[in-house]
Amino acid sequence: MPSQYLLINRYPVKKEKGQEIETFALNKSKDLINKHSFYISDDKEELIEFIALGSLNELADYEKSFAQAFTEYANYLCGDIKRELLFYVESPIRSVTVIPQTNFVQLRHVEVLPTAYNAYLKWRNETIFNVVKSNINKITSFDAYHSLISQIPGVMFISCFNGAIEDYMKPFTDEHYKTIVAQAGDSYITGGKEGLYTKIYRKLGN
Structure with missing residues (x-):
């Protein structure tokens, strides 16, 4: 479960x-339990690390590693490390x-008007989630989170596939889905260009 x-x-x-950072993170991941996973973008310009937390109290356990990461990754980075904390909401495919x-x-990512x-x-249950559930043969899981602490707040869908x-991508680029995106833009999305974005990452070692 998520x-x-x-x-x-x-x-x-x-x-x-x-x-180099892919090799470094892959070696580092061998020392971590199954609460961590690393992915990298196709252009290799962004590495992301997922960390599972059972409660917010567990954040304190990572205080030291956050400080260490700033030094450990320094030679590979063109900017500072960004972090966001999400909480689970629901799943059309859990x-x-x-x-x-x-x-x-x-x-x-979708930033939605609070009102x-x-x-x-x-x-979204009547539109996006219906598309997801009808493509269960292509999608392993699709979990909806919401930002708790983030520089880019809003909804975060985490869609996993093999x-x-x-x-x-086919069901997310056809005319039907384009209509859904247009509806979202007209009625729900805010935040300008950062209000809606998608990006695909590959798991390290694959």
Whole structure:
């Protein structure tokens, strides 16, 4: 089942350091329990680390490692480490693991107008979630989180899959889904360009 709280660490990678940071993080992950997983973007410009938290009290356990990471990753990074803390809401396809473990993961972020949030929840169950459930053969899990602490607040969908990226993307790029996105933009989304974004990452070692 998905973790009640999910911490995402984002490491912005120097262009020439993509392979090096991948090797470093992969070796580091061998020393971590199954509450951590690492993924990297196709352009190798961003490494992300998922950390499962059973409660907010567990954050204190990571205080030392957060400080160490700033030094350990320094030579690979073109900017500071960004972190966001999410809490679990619901799933049209529920994960069987506390953190992503599939070959690929897509982060789908939506910033919703606070006054429209309840209406948005009803709307997404009737639209986005229907698309997801009808493509269970392509999607391993699809969990909806919401930001608790984040520089980019809002809804975060964590969509996990193992097949080809092209096959996975088809239901999210057809005319029907374009209509759904247009509806969201007209009625629910705020925050400008950062109010809606998606990005796919590959699991390290795959």
